[in-house]
Amino acid sequence: MLAYFAAAMVSKIPDQPLEIEIPEEISGLRMTRQRREVYRILQQERNHPTANDVFMRVKDRLPNISLATVYNCLEVLVQHGIIRQVNFERESSRYCPNLSEHGHFHDEATGVIHDVVFKPGITLADVLQLPPGALIQDVEITLRGKIATT
Amino acid sequence: MLAYFAAAMVSKIPDQPLEIEIPEEISGLRMTRQRREVYRILQQERNHPTANDVFMRVKDRLPNISLATVYNCLEVLVQHGIIRQVNFERESSRYCPNLSEHGHFHDEATGVIHDVVFKPGITLADVLQLPPGALIQDVEITLRGKIATT
DNA sequence: TCAATATCAAGAATTATTCTAATTATCATT
DNA sequence: AATGATAATTAGAATAATTCTTGATATTGA
Structure with missing residues (x-):
């Protein structure tokens, strides 16, 4: 007991x-x-x-x-x-x-998913040519790849 | 006949x-x-x-x-x-x-999908902080939203 | 031509997700 | 605290996209 x-x-x-x-x-x-x-x-x-x-x-x-x-x-x-x-x-x-604006990098070798952020001061609208009048409600940025082992 | x-x-x-x-x-x-x-x-x-x-x-x-x-x-x-x-x-x-590097803008109102390209001279690596050593094999950029009707 | 291989068709199987219907919990009033 | 109204939860059935399996066809190379 x-x-x-x-x-x-x-x-x-x-x-x-x-x-x-x-x-x-x-x-x-x-x-x-x-x-x-x-x-x-x-x-x-x-x-x-x-x-x-x-x-x-x-x-x-x-x-x-x-x-x-x-x-x-x-x-x-x-x-x-x-x-x-x-x-x-x-x-x-x-x-x-x-909840902050970020994308995801999927390491195919390990299965690990890393959050990926924009470089400071950069936003998506700065880099993309959007259709005129486009109002973005949601963004998904997904990268697949590997991490080089040094 | x-x-x-x-x-x-x-x-x-x-x-x-x-x-x-x-x-x-x-x-x-x-x-x-x-x-x-x-x-x-x-x-x-x-x-x-x-x-x-x-x-x-x-x-x-x-x-x-x-x-x-x-x-x-x-x-x-x-x-x-x-x-x-x-x-x-x-x-x-x-x-x-x-096949060219591009993303997709999905207009929720109409269902139409627009191809979206980077502004000239800009590439994804320029704008994202990737994990060190990341080798990108594939990118998916997806936007959802509406087109403003002037 | 003949064997080996690749491709295709039909339908069954799988899997993530959603739906349905019945139960349970919560909330606002008395 | 009891009551009724609303919202949330559960278990399992249903759904939908995709993949798998198996046997039939087509294609290629010897």
Whole structure:
């Protein structure tokens, strides 16, 4: 019994970064338990997880959550501009809490996805010849390649 | 009977642009009948058709072609760098014979897809902060928005 | 011509995602 | 706290694009 309590206490020591506080509401969206945990995982796992990745991780805290709910949560978070959805070719969508304007470099050798930002002071409109009158609502810049090993 | 022949002759007058000649082989890829017709349609229809769009059009000339074959043809043409595959969000892939470096602006109001090029003299490496050693194999720049109606 | 290889067709299988219907939780009022 | 209204969640079925499988055809090279 003592051993059981000790184990329980030990297991409470966080091996993850300190828990992130998430408010009751973000951008007018009520943070339900499921949405909160989904969002928390995106904050912690910065490696652009898929819906299924999130599902597997979130089950630690909400064992009864369904994959459909994870999809629902991710969708509503995207719709409210709280996270971004990122697509590579026709692979599963990935999700990312980084809202600043950035693209993604997909290292084919390792599978790692790196965020890529513009050089300071440069914006997309500076470099592209857009159709006259174009009003841009969303931009996706995706690069595939490898990182040279020195 | 005469009327029938006359109608048949009239129907032979091309309403499409003059037929495009396609060589026996492109980039080391043998142009079979199916590949040739698929490629011809991409050359003619510059509106970024989906595999199914191509399938419907190609059936005029090859009534027995299957959708699987259209997918096969498109895939092998992409693999040989003869055409490009373009993805918008999670919609059906679209295909495009324009090989020059360019992005795509998707007008949400009309559904029209415009090719977008860099301003002269500017290349992507000029404007992005890439991870050190990054070797880029492929770039996808996708914009969504509307065209302002003056 | 004949064998080896490549391509094609038809339909089944796969996979990510969305939908449906039933249940549960939350909120605003009393 | 009970009540009704609304929103969220669940489980599993449905969907749609694409890929796979298998057997048939076509093409090439000897």
